[in-house]
Amino acid sequence: MTDASLPRLRILHVFRAPLGGLFRHVLDLARGQAERGHDVGIFCDATTGGSRADDVFAELSDKLTLGITRVPMSRYPSLTDARAQMSTIALRSRLAPDVVHCHGSKGGLYGRLPAIANPWRRYITAYTPHGGSFNYKPGGTEHKIYMTVERLLEGATDMFLFESRFIVGRFEAHIGHLPRTDHRIVLNGISDPEFEPIDHTDATFDLVYLGELRSAKGIDTLIDALSLLKSRDALTPRILIVGSGPDEAALRALTVSRGIADQCVFEPPGPIRRALSRAHVMVVPSRAESLPYVILEAAAAAQPLVSTNVGGINEIYGPRHRDRLIPTNDPAVLADAIRRILATPDAERRAEAADLAQHVRQHFRLDSMIDGVLTAYRDALARRARG
Known part of the structure; x- marks a missing residue:
């Protein structure tokens, strides 16, 4: 697929x-843009x-004509930021x-900070927050600094590209207004092969969790829910926990203290469809999300x-399905939801x-996402060219 009639x-x-999910989003965009004939690079x-x-x-290396540049970066503010910032300035100048x-x-900082001193630049800056700093708890010191x-x-x-209405709302609430420059909502998209239904013929687990192993994902609530199912209902569903993260050791210990360690199998990250095929139901107990790909992929695959x-998440479910969603941080409600879905006939x-x-x-749809982003680029470039 190419945009032969439009400027490269x-x-x-x-x-x-x-x-x-941020990496998945960038990969999908980069591949799609390259397939449409554009020169694409990653930093x-x-x-x-x-x-x-x-x-x-x-x-990807042979598809991205502007190359893949990787330098050390830190998650939190540090001296590494200055070195990474200089690297991105040098790369932009060269490319x-x-x-x-x-x-x-961090991408928003590295890519946009140099543009402050260059208001007459030829290039445009586009920014997709992906939750990021907007997911910090309001009122805290970190949140105030990031805002x-x-x-x-x-x-x-030049262009804000929000992947969900939720993040637009967060921006308006925390910044105090909608973006004063152009902004669009371009929803994340899924490719056609990902709509092939998952085959559960060989599933050996009742439940599966997929994602990072950290507090924001609410896995401790899930463990408490499983403990409640065991003590209250004498139910012991087996769960496959696929992921990695800073809280892995603490979560493993929690399964032991709650008496459900023999029901839980921890495995490192791997292909999502393979993990989904091994369990009949996926559980997402998150406390914070933007527009999570893991739910998009699982929902697309039925x-x-x-x-x-x-x-x-309620944007993914839509008005006809969002009443199936449950509140967060409530082991009893989560336990009841798990008990109900496991008791529901498979058909x-x-x-x-x-x-x-x-x-x-x-x-x-993936094509809609890629085309929507490219259209937004061109509109911002035309506006900048007009001065």
Whole structure:
């Protein structure tokens, strides 16, 4: 697929960690833009992502004509920021991109800070927050600092590209107004092969959790819910916990103290469809999300789901399905939801999942996401060219 009738763009994606949904979003955009004939490059951290990121970048290297540049970056403010900032300035000068598309808080800093001193620049800056600093608890010191930075960088942003209505609302609530420059909502998208229903013929687990192992994901609530099912209802569903993160040791210990360790199997991150095929129901107990790819992918593949109602998840479910979402931080409610879905006949579970998959197919398409982002770039470039 190409945009042969339109000018070829030079696009540089800037972000920090090649991990999670943000990384998936950038990869989808970069691949799609390259397939449409554009020159695309990536600038990100060299110290995270592990072998999976190495493998993905090796596969992409011959498709991205502006290359893949990786330098050390830190998650929190440090002296590393200055070195990474100088690297991105040098790279931008050498590549002369038409578009610097910044992703997440750190990407937003590295890509937009130099633009403050260059109001007459030829290139445009686009910014997709992906939650990032907008997910910090309001009122705290960190949140105040990050919101101050966001206000400072707003004037250096030609186009805000929000992946959910939820993050638009967060921006307005925490900054005090909608972006004063152009902004669009371009929903994350799923490719056609991902709508193939999951085959559960060989499933040996009742439940599966997929994601980072940290507090914001609410896995402790899930463990408490499983403990309650065992003590209250004499139910012991087996669960596959797939992921990694800073709280892994504490969560393993919690399964022991709650008496459910023999029901839980921890495994490192791997292909999502393979993990989904090993369990009949996916559980998402999150406390905070933006528009999570893990739910988009599972919903598209007609995987039965139990999920909390946080962030943009209700946008994925839509008005016909969002009443199935449950409140967060409540083990009893989560336990009841798990008990109900496991007691539901398989045919009925699959029918509900297929109905949600159809909704996702109508509203979250990969081609629509890529085309929407490219249209936003061109509109911002035309506006900048007019002065």
